Amino acid sequence: MSGADELDEAVALANGSAAAAMRRTGGGHGASGTPESGEPPRPRASAAGREGTGDGAHRDAPSVQHGDDELAAPDWLSPRTSRDAGHRGAREEPSQSHAHDVPWPDARDFAARAAGRLPSRALPLDEALNHTLDAPLDALTDLPSFDTSAMDGWAVSGPGPWTLPEDPASAGVLAGATSEPGPLPDGRAVPIATGARIPPGASAVLRYEYGETDGTRLRTAHRPQPGTDIRPRGQECRSGDRLLPAGTQVTPPVLGLAAAAGYDRLTVAARPRAEVLVLGDELLHRGVPRDGRIRDALGPALAPWLSELGADVIVTRRLGDDAEALHEAVATTTADLLVTTGGTARGPVDHLRPTLARVGARLLIEGVRVRPGHPMLLARLPRRHGAEGGGPHLVGLPGNPLAALSGLVTLAAPLIRTLAGLPTARGAFALLTDDVQGHPRDTRLVPVAFSTAEADTRSRARTLRYNGPAMLRGVATATALAVVPPGGVRAGTDVQVLPLPWFAW
Numbered sequence: 001m002s003g004a005d006e007l008d009e010a011v012a013l014a015n016g017s018a019a020a021a022m023r024r025t026g027g028g029h030g031a032s033g034t035p036e037s038g039e040p041p042r043p044r045a046s047a048a049g050r051e052g053t054g055d056g057a058h059r060d061a062p063s064v065q066h067g068d069d070e071l072a073a074p075d076w077l078s079p080r081t082s083r084d085a086g087h088r089g090a091r092e093e094p095s096q097s098h099a100h101d102v103p104w105p106d107a108r109d110f111a112a113r114a115a116g117r118l119p120s121r122a123l124p125l126d127e128a129l130n131h132t133l134d135a136p137l138d139a140l141t142d143l144p145s146f147d148t149s150a151m152d153g154w155a156v157s158g159p160g161p162w163t164l165p166e167d168p169a170s171a172g173v174l175a176g177a178t179s180e181p182g183p184l185p186d187g188r189a190v191p192i193a194t195g196a197r198i199p200p201g202a203s204a205v206l207r208y209e210y211g212e213t214d215g216t217r218l219r220t221a222h223r224p225q226p227g228t229d230i231r232p233r234g235q236e237c238r239s240g241d242r243l244l245p246a247g248t249q250v251t252p253p254v255l256g257l258a259a260a261a262g263y264d265r266l267t268v269a270a271r272p273r274a275e276v277l278v279l280g281d282e283l284l285h286r287g288v289p290r291d292g293r294i295r296d297a298l299g300p301a302l303a304p305w306l307s308e309l310g311a312d313v314i315v316t317r318r319l320g321d322d323a324e325a326l327h328e329a330v331a332t333t334t335a336d337l338l339v340t341t342g343g344t345a346r347g348p349v350d351h352l353r354p355t356l357a358r359v360g361a362r363l364l365i366e367g368v369r370v371r372p373g374h375p376m377l378l379a380r381l382p383r384r385h386g387a388e389g390g391g392p393h394l395v396g397l398p399g400n401p402l403a404a405l406s407g408l409v410t411l412a413a414p415l416i417r418t419l420a421g422l423p424t425a426r427g428a429f430a431l432l433t434d435d436v437q438g439h440p441r442d443t444r445l446v447p448v449a450f451s452t453a454e455a456d457t458r459s460r461a462r463t464l465r466y467n468g469p470a471m472l473r474g475v476a477t478a479t480a481l482a483v484v485p486p487g488g489v490r491a492g493t494d495v496q497v498l499p500l501p502w503f504a505w
């Protein structure tokens with residue numbers, strides 16, 4: 001564990017008693033012990049509760065309705081109590097229930113199931129990159145679609161030597177020539193270019209470097225076997241062959257293959273359209289921090305990060321702490337996904353929860369047992385007038401920048417994968433090279449770099465300094481976030497890692 005981790009509040013938690021540490025961070029987030037009550041916070045649905053020893057309330061937990069699907073109620077889901085309603089001030093309906101203080105793995109799982117896939121679209125090739133095929137790619141033609149020369153040289157008929165055409169200036173058969181080449185009788189040869197149609201009757205192609213010619217006769221010491229350097233029609237595929245299954249990521253080579261196989265448009269799962277709402281009057285958008293104000297570190301990072309995750313950000317709005325502007329943005333959005341930063345807590349200018357209540361949004365998750373980032377939330381806005389399906393989702397990221405990124409990988413990433421029809425991310429693991437202190441109760445996400453020193457096929461992860469919730473210095477050099485379970489881990493332990501999307505490994 002690096003020295004600078006003393007700066008990490010999560011480690012501070014592990015160093016003190018849990019209750020004292022919770023007080024230090026005001027850890028009453030979504031827990032039934034409120035900060036005002038001074039009681040140590042108690043999760044509403046503890047992991048132990050899942051074994052049936054916890055709060056009995058969630059045994060009868062209702063199921064969550066969302067979109068067209070219904071999820072079985074997870075066991076950490078509990079109906080809200082009047083006491084919760086009191087201190088949250090959110091609109092309360094008996095049928096409304098949501099999960100507080102959700103264990104980190106469950107939160108990711110829930111976010112992945114909180115939506116359905118968006119309807120598919122037929123996009124022109126130049127817009128289809130980074131989408132997912134929603135229909136198989138079946139060849140619309142044979143490939144190659146005609147017998148093709150694989151080399152520059154001569155199309156020859158028979159074993160040779162061969163007679164060349166009378167016009168020595170003739171370029172012969174060229175790629176792309178629209179008229180079909182005339183038949184080639186036995187003992188004749190004609191110059192041919194790579195990619196040109198093979199004349200009927202040709203038995204092989206002789207490469208230029210293998211031929212000797214006086215202008216009228218062609219000889220070779222490399223007599224070509226029949227078929228040499230001819231790509232026969234249908235060698236790569238026949239019309240109707242399945243080239244790629246639905247679910248394939250549209251990469252640059254997939255675009256190329258689709259074009260080769262005759263496609264102008266591809267049927268793909270729509271990528272969710274996202275809006276980012278950056279909240280906070282303290283934020284500057286240019287220049288050096290001054291007069292108690294700081295630079296917005298999330299506005300510049302979120303659009304490209306969301307894009308890596310599979311969403312397209314249509315706009316990033318900087319709304320300050322203007323409750324009306326936030327209401328307007330939330331009430332009128334046409335996006336599939338809203339991502340807010342800051343304002344998840346209950347400070348005097350934290351307008352997010354009141355705004356969600358005002359527009360009649362359903363809070364699905366309020367607080368996740370993860371450090372940093374525990375105040376993150378997930379909500380579903382009401383369906384837009386005249387729109388089909390459910391309303392857009394809203395992911396509320398905490399304001400501390402590393403906490404916001406934690407919310408991004410915990411709630412936004414799985415939700416976007418589902419909306420965009422992306423396959424479930426593969427689990428990745430790495431061996432930690434140092435001891436990592438844990439939070440007593442919550443999962444920690446810690447920036448790590450893979451060490452390259454060892455000639456070892458196992459990924460080794462070294463934790464990075466400057467990993468406090470308000471810091472980006474550590475994650476800026478990270479290749480992944482390590483998932484440190486409650487209680488921490490010793491050096492040499494294999495832990496789950498969440499690779500950062502721009503590091504291919």
Ligand SMILES: Nc1nc2c(c(=O)[nH]1)N[C@H]1C(S)=C(S)[C@@H](COP(=O)(O)OP(=O)(O)OC[C@H]3O[C@@H](n4cnc5c(N)ncnc54)[C@H](O)[C@@H]3O)O[C@H]1N2
Pocket residue numbers: 025026027028029035278279280282283294295296297298299341342343344345346347350372373374375397398399400401403469
């Ligand atoms: N009484 C309590 N106070 C706080 C708790 C708590 O449980 N009880 N949790 C703390 C934790 S942990 C976090 S994280 C934050 C979450 O608060 P908000 O989501 O309401 O965020 P803000 O208060 O707006 O901002 C927190 C912090 O982050 C800075 N910030 C905000 N936006 C940006 C940005 N775009 N770029 C850079 N920095 C940003 C902001 O200035 C604050 O310093 O609540 C704690 N408090």
Ligand code: MOO
Pocket residue numbers: 009370371372373374375398400403404469470
């Ligand atoms: O530690 Mo807070 O959880 O910074 O997000």
